[in-house]
Amino acid sequence: xxxxxxxxxxxxxxxxxxxxxxxxxxxxxxxxxxxxxxxxxxxxxxxxxxxxxxxxxxxxxxxxxxxxxxxxxxxxxxxxxxxxxxxxxxxxxxxxxxxxxxxxxxxxxxxxxxxxxxxxxxxxxxxxxxxxxxxxxxxxxxxxxxxxxxxxxxxxxxxxxxxxxxxxxxxxxxxxxxxxxxxxxxxxxxxxxxxxxxxxxxxxxxxxxxxxxxxxxxxxxxxxxxxxxxxxxxxxxxxxxxxxxxxxxxxxxxxxxxxxxxxxxxxxxxxxxxxxxxxxxxxxxxxxxxxxxxxxxxxxxxxxxxxxxxxxxxxxxxxxxxxxxxxxxxxxxxxxxxxxxxxxxxxxxxxxxxxxxxxxxxx
Amino acid sequence: xxxxxxxxxxxxxxxxxxxxxxxxxxxxxxxxxxxxxxxxxxxxxxxxxxxxxxxxxxxxxxxxxxxxxxxxxxxxxxxxxxxxxxxxxxxxxxxxxxxxxxxxxxxxxxxxxxxxxxxxxxxxxxx
Numbered sequence: 001x002x003x004x005x006x007x008x009x010x011x012x013x014x015x016x017x018x019x020x021x022x023x024x025x026x027x028x029x030x031x032x033x034x035x036x037x038x039x040x041x042x043x044x045x046x047x048x049x050x051x052x053x054x055x056x057x058x059x060x061x062x063x064x065x066x067x068x069x070x071x072x073x074x075x076x077x078x079x080x081x082x083x084x085x086x087x088x089x090x091x092x093x094x095x096x097x098x099x100x101x102x103x104x105x106x107x108x109x110x111x112x113x114x115x116x117x118x119x120x121x122x123x124x125x126x127x128x129x130x131x132x133x134x135x136x137x138x139x140x141x142x143x144x145x146x147x148x149x150x151x152x153x154x155x156x157x158x159x160x161x162x163x164x165x166x167x168x169x170x171x172x173x174x175x176x177x178x179x180x181x182x183x184x185x186x187x188x189x190x191x192x193x194x195x196x197x198x199x200x201x202x203x204x205x206x207x208x209x210x211x212x213x214x215x216x217x218x219x220x221x222x223x224x225x226x227x228x229x230x231x232x233x234x235x236x237x238x239x240x241x242x243x244x245x246x247x248x249x250x251x252x253x254x255x256x257x258x259x260x261x262x263x264x265x266x267x268x269x270x271x272x273x274x275x276x277x278x279x280x281x282x283x284x285x286x287x288x289x290x291x292x293x294x295x296x297x298x299x300x301x302x303x304x305x306x307x308x309x310x311x312x313x314x315x316x317x318x319x320x321x322x323x324x325x326x327x328x329x330x331x332x333x334x335x336x337x338x339x340x341x342x343x344x345x346x347x348x349x350x351x352x353x354x355x356x357x358x359x360x361x362x363x
Numbered sequence: 364x365x366x367x368x369x370x371x372x373x374x375x376x377x378x379x380x381x382x383x384x385x386x387x388x389x390x391x392x393x394x395x396x397x398x399x400x401x402x403x404x405x406x407x408x409x410x411x412x413x414x415x416x417x418x419x420x421x422x423x424x425x426x427x428x429x430x431x432x433x434x435x436x437x438x439x440x441x442x443x444x445x446x447x448x449x450x451x452x453x454x455x456x457x458x459x460x461x462x463x464x465x466x467x468x469x470x471x472x473x474x475x476x477x478x479x480x481x482x483x484x485x486x487x488x489x490x
Contacts, residue, residue, distance in 0.1 A: 089423045096420055100432050106462075108469045109439040113432070115473060119480050120428050126483075190487040197484050 042142060044298075045291035072297055079301030086124060087309045093120050094313040094329070098320035111201075114324050118200035121332050122193070128306060129193065132339045133186050135299050139292070139350060140177045143170055146288060146354075173353040176229050177346060185342050188218050192338070196331045211331065215338055222345050229349055288354045296347050303343065307336040364405040373402060392452050399448065431472060438468045 041049070048071060097117040104110055147170035192211055199207040310333040317326035364372075376398035383391035420429045442465025449458035 085423065089425060092420045092423045092425050093428070095416075096425065096429060096432060099416075100436055104436055104439055105443050106439055106465075108466045109435060112435050112469055112473045112476075115480060116428060116432060116476050119476050119483070120425075122480075122483055194484045194487040197480050197487075200480065 041287055041291050042138065042295055044294035045287070048290050048294060049287060068293065071293060075297035076301045079298055079305055083302060083305050087305065089124060090121075090306075090309050090313055091316070093117065093124070094316050094325065095320075097325045098317050098322040101322035101325055102320060110324065114328060115200045117325050118197055118328050121328065122197055125306065125332055125335075126193065128302060129189050129335070129339065131299055131302070132343060133189075135295060135343065136177055136185065136346060138295055139346065140174055142291060142295075143174050143177065143350065143353075146170065146284070147174070149284065169353050172229055173349060176225050176349065179225065184218070184221055188214060189335070189339070192218075192335055196328075196335065199331060200328065208327075208331065211334070215334060218338060219341060222342060226345050226349055230352060285354055289351070292347060292350055292354075296343065300340075300343060303336055303340050307333060307340065310336060369402060369406060372398070376402075395451060396448050399444075403444065431476070435469050435472050438465055438472065441465075442468070 048067075097113055100113050101110065104113055151170075192214060195207050195211045195214070199211070310329050314326050314329040314333060317323070317329055376395060380391045380395045380398075383394060417426075417429055417433075420426065442461055446458040446461045446465070449455070449461055
């Protein structure tokens with residue numbers, strides 16, 4: 001009986017072989033996760049990430065402050081060189097319409113000048129609104145492909161509740177993004193653009209009042225959605241952390257005590273898997289951050305450049321004695337403020353979601 | 364013609380017109396009108412200085428807008444000048460009709476822009 005028991009105990013060599021096989025399988029799984037992750041990233045993010053998905057050092061460098069700063073400067077430079085023609089056009093329009101306002105006589109002429117200025121600015125700037133909506137759609141699509149990867153990674157590491165939380169968090173974020181992109185932001189931006197256009201037909205005061213009220217509603221809804229999503233994420237996260245850490249501690253304790261000889265190996269393997277899960281989660285977090293920046297920075301630079309140019313031209317119109325033109329420019333500038341606020345809040349919510357999910361369970 | 368010369372000629376014409384009016388001559392308004400036309404015609408060549416601004420605006424893709432604005436400003440100037448002349452010649456009713464003609468002309472010139480604007484509003488609100 002004792003002999004049989006002794007024979008049933010694996011030898012040290014067998015145990016080492018099992019551990020090695022398990023480690024090889026685990027490494028293959030991590031590589032597969034990271035390769036899948038790389039394939040889901042937007043094209044713009046790939047040049048900023050190391051070609052080897054398991055290169056953690058390169059990944060750490062890619063999310064370092066210096067690299068992110070240089071990425072921002074590069075995006076600003078590219079944005080400026082791309083928008084140079086458009087900015088010159090905007091300044092040219094301002095000078096032309098300011099000069100026309102200064103020399104033009106009569107109500108018909110000044111109304112025409114306001115109309116032509118609004119139409120020209122709209123033609124010049126409407127593309128930016130479309131790019132903001134496209135950014136929201138891209139981010140929503142990226143979150144949709146990121147969600148199953150996170151869920152699978154967390155579930156394979158034993159963090160079942162964490163996986164459910166990740167899925168829930170991403171679903172919540174995607175829902176908020178869809179509400180903003182299709183149900184809230186796009187229609188509101190369209191109505192605001194339309195009101196800005198209509199204000200050129202003369203009744204700028206009443207239309208301006210309506211625009212500012214709508215802008216207030218838009219900002220309020222953005223803030224409300226942000227607060228609600230943050231609260232929901234925090235609640236789900238705290239529940240998941242407690243549940244998963246308790247479950248894994250119980251599993252470790254049970255394995256370690258019930259099988260005294262091989263239990264230590266299994267228990268250490270579980271710990272090693274948790275460490276790998278940390279690597280996967282941090283890699284995913286870093287890749288998500290770089291992807292967000294690669295998608296956001298060019299758009300952000302474009303919006304900031306145009307907003308600054310509009311503000312500058314508003315000042316030029318004021319100096320040249322064309323208050324009506326200054327009003328038109330001011331209305332377009334306020335639209336840019338709203339688009340900037342929308343992009344900033346959505347990006348913050350995305351980072352918050354990824355950050356909370358990446359933090360995962362504290363074991 | 365420099366600004367000084369323009370002011371000088373205008374003052375001279377005004378004095379001659381005053382003298383003619385004192386002598387009950389009907390030539391006074393005609394002289395003033397012709398003098399005004401002469402002054403404006405003499406100053407018009409100086410507008411060629413704007414060609415560099417127009418070429419600069421054309422370089423940044425604003426030739427169409429610039430052309431329309433220039434047309435509208437020209438119509439505005441010409442009708443205002445004509446209406447003033449009619450009023451000076453003692454025909455205020457004709458002056459107001461001329462102003463109306465100018466407004467209609469400006470509306471016709473602004474029609475493509477107006478159509479595009481309303482089309483933009485319509486497409487924004489219907490999509």
